[in-house]
Amino acid sequence: MKTDVDCLGRSLREPKAFELIFERHFGSIHRYLQRRAGRDLADELAAETFALAFERRASCRASGSVLPWLYGIATNLLRRRWRAERRQLRAYARSGVDPWVAYEDEAAAGLDDAALGARLARALAAMRPRERDALLLYALADLSYDEIAFALDVPVGTIRTWLHRARQTARRVLAAEADVFPLATPGADRYG
């Protein structure tokens, strides 16, 4: 089986070879985008991600899977729409209704705790865009710190800083409303 890097290299001579990259990773990229921007925008941005990746494939420096690189492109595309994402997050925080889950999926999907979902959305909305990007690449895409750094093209130390800040923001927002439930603190066990 050809590795991603093999396919990428071959696609420089035979462009059609890039289609294997699409087949392998379209689902992952689409799900990541869908979670952040909704299904309609995910349809558009996922397609754009692969079209852009194809155009830029000669500059890809991936040595293994190209998935982190693709996540980076998708994240950069999302940045143009961050206002829409923040608006959705705020709506989620207010209503507790997940705006990204399609109606037909509601019965089987979504967070199992609406209040938690709303709080997480509020925390995400309170983060700086870069910190949110790093956090969601970690939490949604399962990337390691090194892979996030590669995806966002910044030093890994910067990623650690961003995630540290994201953690602080999450802790602050979640704890601020946890008067009945101090999250992950010694006092929490009184409810357990």
Add this chain to the structure above:
Amino acid sequence: MFSLSRHQELIGMDELDLFRDFRSGVAAPSEDAQRRASARLGRAVGREQTPGTSAPRLIAKLGGYRVLALAALAGATATALFVSTPWKTSASFLERAQAALTPPPGMILHKRWETTMTSTDPACTVTRGPSEMWIDQKPPYRYRLLTSDLGGTACASGAAAEFGGTLDQESALRFVPPNTLIGWRLRFPSLRDPETRLREAISAGTAHDEGKTELDGRTVERIRIDPPSDCPSCEPAYVYVDPDTFYPVRTESAIGVSAQAGGPFVVRFHVVQKILTYEYLPRIAANLALTDILAQHPNATGP
């Protein structure tokens, strides 16, 4: 409110890991989304495999619009108050448009649209469609058209009809239910050579990029097309395109209808065409069949 079981689960968890829950509820991409994305990538791949080709497809939209208008106003001579060819603005816009609209070799254009025509005298607004067509981009450019407006008048939609043929011939086939094909005279002149039309339009220099705007909740690029200089009563037309693909989203224009060629306009319409689908499909057997009226009605009797 957190449930106790959920609460217990969360104790001691890294805050960042809580956000993994956001993955739940995300469905797999639809087949349609995957197909569209694949087609878009296929176009990019095709362009690289066949460098040097160029052909805009926005003209195809305008051509489709005109065909619909002509079909809707059968019996009268419809004259566009603007000419759809002018197509130019800043160099950067042209470069981007040309790059984005370079035709994918060996693809099939699929377009679905709806047209709303508003007339002041007689006063009426009629929404026609949706209509749909498929055009093979290889000679002889076989097409199939589904219109809902055959024999329509100024203030009334016509009947549904299906046509098929090739763009190099004026004669077409029309399917008549339940199972007959008959000869019909139908032309798609504006689709014959869209590359030439665009080259002429660019050199005319009368299209202007007016920048991004919001339309039905999405960001689009608005383009103004000047009316012909020899038509003082004509109005500019507006084309809204997807800022990334340059595919048409909507057009706004005016047309006039005269009782005879070259005569005064007896009816004027404001026309809004909403493009519901504009895409290129891979040239596989299943999609080719969509362009072929004979393949759609293999047992029909006819000429």
